[in-house]
Amino acid sequence: QVRLVESGGGLVQPGGSLRLSCAASGGVYTIRVNDMAWYRQAPRKQRELVATITSLGSTNYADSVKGRFTASRDNVKNTVYLQMSGLKPEDTAVYYCNANISPSPLSTPRAFWGQGTQVTVSS
Numbered sequence: 126q127v128r129l130v131e132s133g134g135g136l137v138q139p140g141g142s143l144r145l146s147c148a149a150s151g152g153v154y155t156i157r158v159n160d161m162a163w164y165r166q167a168p169r170k171q172r173e174l175v176a177t178i179t180s181l182g183s184t185n186y187a188d189s190v191k192g193r194f195t196a197s198r199d200n201v202k203n204t205v206y207l208q209m210s211g212l213k214p215e216d217t218a219v220y221y222c223n224a225n226i227s228p229s230p231l232s233t234p235r236a237f238w239g240q241g242t243q244v245t246v247s248s
Contacts, residue, residue, distance in 0.1 A: 126152045127237050129222050134242030141246070142210040147222030147239055149203040154229035161198060161205040161225070165218035165244075172221070178205060190216075212246045219243050 133145040149158050160179050166172040176196040177185045184196050193211040198204065205222060222239035 127156060127226055127228050129224055129237050129239035131220070131222050131239040131242040134220060134244045136245045136247065137212055138248050139213060139246055141212050142208070143212065143244060145207040145209070145220055145222075145242060145244075147205045147207075147224075149224055149226060149237070151226075151228060156203065157227040157230070157234070158200070158203045159225040159227070159234055161196075162223040163196065163205070163207045164221045164223055165216075166221070166241075167215075167218040170218075175220070176207060209244070212244075214246045217244060217246050 128150050129147055131145060131147045133143060135143060137143050149156060160177060162177040163175040164172050165175050175187050175190055176194055178196045178198050186194060195208040197206045219241040221241045224237050225234045226237050227234040
């Protein structure tokens with residue numbers, strides 16, 4: 126059974142930093158983790174894409190976070206990170222990890238979601 130478990134959220138003051146982590150794990154079979162991404166959803170707003178990272182480490186970012194957020198990954202640990210700096214109140218949201226994963230060696234890859242972690246930027 127594939128799981129994505131996020132951690133690292135919390136309350137931070139404007140201008141501060143946080144690092145989110147998302148670890149993918151499987152059941153009996155060895156999973157293959159392809160592209161990974163971070164999304165966020167603020168109250169009363171639609172979920173939006175924040176950053177993507179391919180299995181080779183190529184990244185893309187939403188314009189609103191460019192220069193402030195950095196996505197990275199450890200393919201041995203099947204973990205993706207989001208280093209957030211220069212945080213602003215408008216970054217307040219629940220942050221979700223998304224990954225394209227093959228649950229077993231012969232299975233078709235599909236999207237999986239984490240449970241979300243709250244990030245609150247406030248003084």
